Amino acid sequence: MGKVIVVTSGKGGVGKTTSSAALGAALAQNGDKVVVVDFDVGLRNLDLIMGAERRVVYDLVNVIQGEAKLTQALIRDKRLESLYLLPASQTRDKDNLTEEGVEKVIRALKHAFDWVICDSPAGIERGATLAMRHADVAIVVTNPEVSSVRDSDRIIGLLDSKTLRAENGERMEKHLLLTRYDPARAERGDMLKVDDVLEILSIPLLGIIPESMDVLRASNLGTPVTLADDRSAPSIAYFEAARRLNGEDLPVTIPGEKRGFFGKFFGRKAA
Ligand SMILES: Nc1ncnc2c1ncn2[C@@H]1O[C@H](COP(=O)(O)OP(=O)(O)O)[C@@H](O)[C@H]1O
Numbered sequence: 146m147g148k149v150i151v152v153t154s155g156k157g158g159v160g161k162t163t164s165s166a167a168l169g170a171a172l173a174q175n176g177d178k179v180v181v182v183d184f185d186v187g188l189r190n191l192d193l194i195m196g197a198e199r200r201v202v203y204d205l206v207n208v209i210q211g212e213a214k215l216t217q218a219l220i221r222d223k224r225l226e227s228l229y230l231l232p233a234s235q236t237r238d239k240d241n242l243t244e245e246g247v248e249k250v251i252r253a254l255k256h257a258f259d260w261v262i263c264d265s266p267a268g269i270e271r272g273a274t275l276a277m278r279h280a281d282v283a284i285v286v287t288n289p290e291v292s293s294v295r296d297s298d299r300i301i302g303l304l305d306s307k308t309l310r311a312e313n314g315e316r317m318e319k320h321l322l323l324t325r326y327d328p329a330r331a332e333r334g335d336m337l338k339v340d341d342v343l344e345i346l347s348i349p350l351l352g353i354i355p356e357s358m359d360v361l362r363a364s365n366l367g368t369p370v371t372l373a374d375d376r377s378a379p380s381i382a383y384f385e386a387a388r389r390l391n392g393e394d395l396p397v398t399i400p401g402e403k404r405g406f407f408g409k410f411f412g413r414k415a416a
């Protein structure tokens with residue numbers, strides 16, 4: 146039975162979709178069977194970032210409404226044969242996602258995949274709570290700034306109350322993914338420091354993804370960043386986060402700090 150992960154944040158534009166695609170690809174590059182599900186009905190970004198926008202025929206809403214079979218809606222990645230996408234509808238209304246429908250789809254996906262990654266819409270409304278409902282693990286994507294941290298704190302509250310796990314009195318595994326981290330701005334005090342974020346949110350750190358042009362370049366090509374260039378700084382950070390998701394106990398390096406160790410570490414890994 147596969148693991149269901151929700152990639153969530155509260156705030157929009159922090160890197161949920163980028164991270165869903167990158168982590169999904171990283172896990173699939175490791176040989177696991179992965180599906181990334183776009184819950185952002187109305188916006189539909191994930192298929193663009195994964196370079197599959199021209200191949201979307203049916204979507205999550207079609208499946209829920211019985212207009213298409215799950216196998217008809219799933220899109221297999223052209224580069225990685227164990228990576229799939231379940232796209233969102235661009236035209237439909239969020240209300241087309243029903244609780245029973247989502248449950249059925251997630252149950253079927255859990256049987257067929259090792260990882261079901263749910264890319265959540267922004268906000269704390271229905272779309273976001275539906276995306277997190279069946280999760281075993283939550284990745285809380287946060288930027289090192291006050292408004293993002295505050296929204297993440299609210300999302301953590303929802304994860305501990307509105308999910309099936311929480312309702313059944315089970316522990317909800319939560320991880321912090323700090324994205325768009327810019328060491329120079331953190332140094333100048335324009336951004337929160339890693340320690341400050343960890344102190345406020347107090348959930349374990351899955352990784353720190355540096356702010357990087359490589360992310361923009363990859364998304365313009367319609368390629369998850371880990372597939373575009375597996376040696377770029379954000380790719381390495383996503384690969385390491387994926388290994389931590391798999392239970393590996395790897396130290397997290399803060400971008401811009403301990404440069405000597407940093408360089409050596411990467412050199413060794415790439416060898
Ligand atoms: N590490 C990063 N470095 C630079 N830009 C990033 C990074 N992560 C995300 N972005 C950019 O931020 C914007 C929002 O990202 P996205 O993943 O769509 O966020 P969300 O899904 O949370 O709304 C996009 O333009 C994306 O390219």
Ligand SMILES: [Mg+2]
Pocket residue numbers: 161162163185190265266
């Ligand atoms: Mg998004």
